[in-house]
Amino acid sequence: MEFTGLHSTSLQNNEPSLFDSPAERYVKARQSVQRFTLVQLGLAIFSKENSNKYVVHSYNFFLFPSTLGIRDVEFTFSASSIQFLSHYGFDFNKFLKDGIPYMNEVQEKILKQHLLAGTWKVCSTSCADRDVLKKAIDEVTSWITAAKEEDTMILQDLNGYHMLEVQLVLRQALENVWTEPLGDKKVMVKKVSPEQRQLLENSSYDHCQKKLILLSARGFTNLFQILVKAKKPLVGHNMLMDLMHLHDKFYRPLPESYEEFKRNIHNLFPVIIDTKTVTKSVQKKCLFPRVSSLLEVYAVLCSNLNPKDPPCPVIALASGCSRYAEKKSPHEAGYDAFLCGSVLLMSAHLLLCRSTDGAVDTEPSFSQYLTVLAEHVNKVNFIRGGVSSINFSGEDAPCRHPPALVVHVRGWPVLTERQIYQEFKARCRFDVRRLSKNQFILLTNKHKHVRLVLRDYRHHPHLQVSVYRHWRHSPSVNCLLQISGIVALWSLLAFALGGARSC
Numbered sequence: 001m002e003f004t005g006l007h008s009t010s011l012q013n014n015e016p017s018l019f020d021s022p023a024e025r026y027v028k029a030r031q032s033v034q035r036f037t038l039v040q041l042g043l044a045i046f047s048k049e050n051s052n053k054y055v056v057h058s059y060n061f062f063l064f065p066s067t068l069g070i071r072d073v074e075f076t077f078s079a080s081s082i083q084f085l086s087h088y089g090f091d092f093n094k095f096l097k098d099g100i101p102y103m104n105e106v107q108e109k110i111l112k113q114h115l116l117a118g119t120w121k122v123c124s125t126s127c128a129d130r131d132v133l134k135k136a137i138d139e140v141t142s143w144i145t146a147a148k149e150e151d152t153m154i155l156q157d158l159n160g161y162h163m164l165e166v167q168l169v170l171r172q173a174l175e176n177v178w179t180e181p182l183g184d185k186k187v188m189v190k191k192v193s194p195e196q197r198q199l200l201e202n203s204s205y206d207h208c209q210k211k212l213i214l215l216s217a218r219g220f221t222n223l224f225q226i227l228v229k230a231k232k233p234l235v236g237h238n239m240l241m242d243l244m245h246l247h248d249k250f251y252r253p254l255p256e257s258y259e260e261f262k263r264n265i266h267n268l269f270p271v272i273i274d275t276k277t278v279t280k281s282v283q284k285k286c287l288f289p290r291v292s293s294l295l296e297v298y299a300v301l302c303s304n305l306n307p308k309d310p311p312c313p314v315i316a317l318a319s320g321c322s323r324y325a326e327k328k329s330p331h332e333a334g335y336d337a338f339l340c341g342s343v344l345l346m347s348a349h350l351l352l353c354r355s356t357d358g359a360v361d362t363e364p365s366f367s368q369y370l371t372v373l374a375e376h377v378n379k380v381n382f383i384r385g386g387v388s389s390i391n392f393s394g395e396d397a398p399c400r401h402p403p404a405l406v407v408h409v410r411g412w413p414v415l416t417e418r419q420i421y422q423e424f425k426a427r428c429r430f431d432v433r434r435l436s437k438n439q440f441i442l443l444t445n446k447h448k449h450v451r452l453v454l455r456d457y458r459h460h461p462h463l464q465v466s467v468y469r470h471w472r473h474s475p476s477v478n479c480l481l482q483i484s485g486i487v488a489l490w491s492l493l494a495f496a497l498g499g500a501r502s503c
Contacts, residue, residue, distance in 0.1 A: 005078030042333025060334035064099025101219035276381035
């Protein structure tokens, strides 16, 4: 997917941090998902044609929130995200003008209620929308006075919901017209008798029937529900935000509960595979260079890394998608989806060959690939956190990261978290959190950074760095120890005074 933004900077303390537990990160990401929307979704369908060949049909869906209903949808743009998309040639006009509508279950329920009550409308409030409607109505009213029954005319250049709204307005205003969409942004208008109009209204072919209006408004959500029913393995790369947007935009608004979110996603898609977690495993087990982007991983796997015997599966793009074989299109959602599935198959083949020391069937089945990938199924990569992945089919693993460091500031004025971060940034990257007035906790995901800082700051005149010990450095533990000490002192004093009186 491509989005209008990733992490909202207008929300306080919303940046991802190494201090985040999966539940804490979910709360942060949920706020961002509610503010931003997705602009493009890529879907690549891998079908096994014969024993060792997969044919790929890859699709790009430009998406735009449904404007058919009583409430308008609001979303935010991040300047850096828009700049990023623009750099890779994203077609913003197609997103805004021709984006396919979608809605979640809550929005659909509201629209159904308004359709039944006859109180629904299209959220077209701009001058441009009104001009389109006025132009179409003027053309028809000028034409109809001289037209005979069965005469027709064509209205052109109608985008999206304009086609629906023009038909409904014309039918409501004129009893002797009938309308039909022709496709290619055209609507046919036909002069008819009142009797013929009534027959047409009761016809199952009327494109303005309430059930067809609902079908049109649901747009991409119809395909989402087909994917849910299919229960095929869903493959993505660094796909936590993708899953959150799928839930929020096409299923239901994201719940407050992190565990409920995990349960819902697992019910929708029982088999999820994140190629980021798979390739991290490949990097550990094989002679695999350190690369980060999906395109780089794909390029490495397409090199001589995979064994030739048995050969890696043949991955062929279908005829309508052949441009992806001729030209790289990074960050075009359909191309990234193609890369994702390809990386999965090639990584699985590599892992299977290693696990069996080359004793693999000449043409391995997909079920064999799933078996070798079993430890990664439903484990979604967790970026910069205390756990490596989120488990959608069970409990998350305990947080594991290098020991935290505590920095004690001496002889300097009060410093901020930002100033501490800048102090250590030249050597390595730490996340910083204030512990007390002159103490800060540093957290990194690399053991070598811990060793480096402990060595380099051993004799620093103003910054004392040591390994964080909860019993020693925690303010709450220190407070408890102080209270316990006071209570013990008073008890001892009371005992001593009581003993003296008895003497």
